[in-house]
Amino acid sequence: MLALCLLAFLPLQDPPPPPPDQFIVGRNKRKVSGVLLRSTEDTLWIGKGTRVMELDAEKVRERSGPRVVYPQYISRLYEDYSKGANAERSLALVDWCRENGLTRDLRFHYLRALVDDPDNEVAHQALGHRRLRGRWRGKVGNGRSISWQELQEYHMDVATPWEIDTFHFHVRGAGRLIEVLNACADLEHLYRAYFQTFQESVGFYELQKPIEVLIYPDADSFPEQANTLDAYWDPSGRQLYTYFRDGKASLLRREGTIAILHATVREHARDEPDLPGWIEEGIAAYMEACMEGPPGSSSFNPDRVNFELFEAHVYHENPDSLTRVLNYSPGDFSASSNQMLKYGQSYTLAHFLLHGGDEKQLEGFSRFLISCYDRKGSMSHFKNAMEIRDLDPLEEAWTTYAQTRLGEGS
Known part of the structure; x- marks a missing residue:
């Protein structure tokens, strides 16, 4: 648990937020x-402090800014990322980000340039490194200066991770630079x-x-959990925890979704x-x-x-009823018994509701x-939203869908 304390309480160095958008x-x-x-085809919602104004999309003649070009x-x-590291392309992306106000992402792409060209002068100077006796050097926490090679090794330690900001995330990752960048x-x-x-x-x-993400270098340094998960979202600390395994952050896409879900609900409801x-x-x-594709260049494919x-x-001999599934609490997934069943039924139910019915069901x-x-989000709220009183027909349709869909894929 010492590693958790070291990584979780490092001081944050937040860059300035992106500038406002202009219309x-x-x-x-x-x-x-x-x-x-x-934004939709008809309306734009613009935040100004605590207020939200609506603009008629047809009347907006011009729009610019970091969120517009996101x-x-x-x-x-x-x-x-799909083409592989290329310093020239990364630096061009830096210029584009600066021009369009994506100020949080500049360091992210300067570091990417150094993956391809470890001696790139533009990137090193932008990152505050200095050349001494033919070698680029950077300062670390105690003020001492170390070489670029040593700096990479320094940030593989759980106590001194890389700190990288992207538009929506603050990532602290201890590991190989390319792996941390891919996760970002x-x-x-x-x-x-x-x-x-x-x-x-x-x-x-x-x-x-921004959402806080903490990535440990390996399983040995990762804090043990009772549910034996390789990654988890901590709602009380509002942080995502994972570790590098086989060159990628374990379960990043799954737990990252929970992090995004929680963050968007919190800002929407202004409550936990x-x-x-x-x-x-x-x-x-x-x-x-x-989400498909190698680390760093994933894309969304709803057919997967x-x-x-x-x-x-x-294939479970005694799956839970729809009533039971609708009453799953987040804590139920920490129990060791029937853990895979709970994940399976939650997934097939969501998949069924998204893809297995008509427009009315969607x-x-x-x-x-x-x-x-x-x-x-209670069961009664579910029934009201679905406009049903009896769950039995929906449960039968869900079960049939799961069996049929599995048969098509096997």
Whole structure:
């Protein structure tokens, strides 16, 4: 547990937040400045302090700013990481980020440039390193100066991790630089995919506060948990914990989804989340299954299915009833008994509600997600959202879907 204390209480060095977005509205070209919280074809929601104003999208003549260009940023980020490290491309992305106000991400890409070109002068100087006797050197916590090679080894220690900021995350990772950078990129890809999947139907806003992520160098340094998980989200400390295994952050996409879910609920409800366990784990397993690609260059594919979790549900001799699943608490997943069954049924239920019914069913599930964001996630709220009184027909349809979908994939 000493490693946990060392890593969890290192002082944070937050960069300045991204600047406000800018909008030109109407014939008189009125200027509006604020945070783009959400947008549809018809409406833009702009945050100004604690207030939210709505703009008619048709009347917005121009729009610019970091949140406006964020979808373009994710495309550029994917291109950079899918093609492999290239210093010139990373530095070009630095310039693009600076021009468009993505100020949190500059160090992220300077470090990426050094993966390809460890002697890159532009990147080293931007990071505050100095050349001495032909070698680049950087300062560490006690003020001493060490070489770039030593600096990389220094940040592999759990007590002195890399600290890297991205648009929506503050990552402290102890490990090889390329692995930490890949995790940073994957988190932003996941964030974009989650918002593309659920924001329009649920209506939550762009996050204002970065999510804290702590990545340990290996399993031996990772704090043991009673549920034996390789990663977990700590709702009380509002931090995601994981470790590097086989070159990638373990369960990052699953637990990252829970982190994003909790953070968006908290900012939406302005209160601590009170989510049913099956929603947390079902949505997390769904997003994890849909994210494909190697570390750093993941993309969202809604056709990807985790058939192992379907098997955990369908092949179990005594699966839980729908009533029981709807009443899962987050703590139920910490119990050692039937753990895989709980994950399996939560996942197949979420998958069924998203893909296994008609438009009316999908709209009902969207209403329930909205209710969950308002901290109303009980079984009665589920029935009201789905506009049903009797769960039996829905349970039968869910079971049939799980069996059929597994048969198609086997």
